[in-house]
Amino acid sequence: KNEVEQSPQNLTAQEGEFITINCSYSVGISALHWLQQHPGGGIVSLFMLSSGKKKHGRLIATINIQEKHSSLHITASHPRDSAVYICAVRSNGGATNKLIFGTGTLLAVQP
């Protein structure tokens, strides 16, 4: 079983829909990252959070440390949101800064 699990693996939405991508992890963490990878391949960090909730524009990320679960929400989705969204956790085991990645969620937003 992977230490970081994402769901769904693939998601197709219509423009304007509210989207939720989930991430569950099984290790102790110091932080959780949400990354976005566009079809061209570049990876951009969207959020890094260790508790609560963060918002940036139409994107909202939440984390529940007790339940070891995080969600990424996209409000009023747009075709330009089409990308792979990757959840990654930074383990708190030892003095390490290494990230453990989920397998990603491929999002396609249709006009």
Next chain:
Amino acid sequence: DAGVIQSPRHEVTEMGQEVTLRCKPISGHDYLFWYRQTMMRGLELLIYFNNNVPIDDSGMPEDRFSAKMPNASFSTLKIQPSEPRDSAVYFCASSVALRAVSSEQYFGPGTRLTVT
């Protein structure tokens, strides 16, 4: 700042050849990471450095892979000899201090390696 710079962006080589990938981290960042991304395994950490010193190389697949960071502004990932299964996109990323609130990782554009 120009961000993390990687070269080359694309590399096609024949099996058995030596491949060297290069990375220039963001100035002032003291952590540098090398990742590999494949369809089968997704993103995997290969090795990371702190202040030019390798900290964790447990992700390096085998002895054919080696990485160096001779100074704070340059790192290389070398594969010798290369094999078709090394075909992947290799990302370099950098970040600042380990427990700083702002320790996000900034990724380079990646090098797409094809070994035929």
